[in-house]
Amino acid sequence: QLQLAESGGGSVQLGGSLRLSCTASGRTFGANAYGMGWFRQAPGKERRFVALINWSGSIIYYADSVEGRFTISRDNVDRTLYLQMNNLTLEDTATYYCAAGTTVSRDISPYASWGQGTQVTVSS
Numbered sequence: 001q002l003q004l005a006e007s008g009g010g011s012v013q014l015g016g017s018l019r020l021s022c023t024a025s026g027r028t029f030g031a032n033a034y035g036m037g038w039f040r041q042a043p044g045k046e047r048r049f050v051a052l053i054n055w056s057g058s059i060i061y062y063a064d065s066v067e068g069r070f071t072i073s074r075d076n077v078d079r080t081l082y083l084q085m086n087n088l089t090l091e092d093t094a095t096y097y098c099a100a101g102t103t104v105s106r107d108i109s110p111y112a113s114w115g116q117g118t119q120v121t122v123s124s
Helices: none
Strands: 003-007 010-013 018-025 035-041 048-053 060-062 070-075 080-085 094-101 118-123
Touching (some): 003 094, 018 035, 018 094, 080 094
Parallel strands (some): 010 118
Antiparallel strands (some): 003 018, 018 080, 035 048, 048 060, 094 118
């Protein structure tokens, strides 16, 4: 079983930046070559795709709403997934979750492991 823990959330002003991290633990991390993704959920809304990256980093996709502002990356040696978020808008306010699965997808269902989430609040 893979455990994920996000960090790096917080409060930031409009146009600011944050870097989220997600650290994985568990014996299967390397063996299963996990794909990973970031999702977010605003209050009263469904959880939505933000970005994904495969094991090697050769496949990366972003939601249209964050394209050009967010960057997903990973360090498999450190077992850490990152999300650099720049030029944050009020609409980016949400709880951000990292996820891992044996494939990568914009959908929630293929991801078997989830972190507990980290709150990002953007204010004007």
